[in-house]
Amino acid sequence: MISPRRRNGDAAGASVRAGALTLAAVGVLMLAPAAHAEDIDVLRGTFSNPFTSPTYRHWEGFNVGAAFGLANMHTDFGGSTSNQVAYILRNTTLENEARPSSWTSLPAKTTDGRSFGAFIGYNLQWDQLVLGVDGAYNHISSLQSAASDSMTRILTTSDGVTHTVTITSSSSMKLIDYATLRARAGYAFGQFLPYAFVGGAVGRFNSTSSATVSDHQVQGLTVIDFGPVTQSDNRNNAVTGGFTLGLGIDVAVLPNVFLRGEWEFVGFAQVNGIRSTVNTGRIGLGVKF
DSSP states (O other), X not given: XXXXXXXXXXXXXXXXXXXXXXXXXXXXXXXXXOOOHHXXXXXXXXXXXXXXXXXXXXXXXXXXXXXXXXXEEEEEOTTTTHHHHHHHTTTOHHHHHHOGGGSOOSOEEEEEEXXXXXXXXXXXXXXXXXXXXXXXXXXXXXXXXXXXXXXXXXXXXXXXXXXXEEEEEEEEEEEEEEEEEEEEEEEOBBXXXXXXEEEEEEEEEEEEEEEEEEEEEEETTEEEEEEEEEEEEEXXXXXXXXXXXXXXXXXXXXXXXXXXXXXEEEEEOOBTTBEEEEEEEEEEEEEEO
């Protein structure tokens, strides 16, 4: 038989343990942060994943990231040796009338390379509309091209001289790196943010241009051979401006982490008479905060 004293002791012990548990629970609740609405939804069984909601509203704020891309550069060498030819034939009837310096002596070329870069930006969001601005730097690997060719034309100037003009040209262009500043507009749905952008660009190039001119002149019984004369122009780290436009999409994979896929077109102003455009397809990884 259990004595009344023992039963009373067990009851008292249970009361003490229950009181201790109650005090501990109260302490935890006092120390815990206030529950967010989504936490309450979880307890109610009505939690909604922000990635699948009609508008994922966390695109606003700063973002930074890194990107890797494959680039294609189209280079127009057509007028790259114009200045050299004009200098060789300066103050001549041939240049004044026939303008050999304006002849297209070299073809266009395309080449492929890789780009590595980083970006930083800021977004503002109104419902599903997202507007932002970002700046990016891209270092280019192996994006360079060259062309060489020659052409001959026969013509007669107003002084009665028949010219057989031969121009031999060569040029090269290498894109070292470039930076962009772009305005973006996007439409958010779920975890996706497709966008379009437009902005300005600044690129750094190394270029070379060389032209050799020969002119076989005949006037009656008089024959004169001019040249060959060569003129070259080499430029390193030449900086030029341009514009950029393109399309892309950001995909949220975590609340503060996103993947980026993008196509970008950049058109640069002439460098040493050479005009280049660059198409880049890239993927990137970014962080929002």
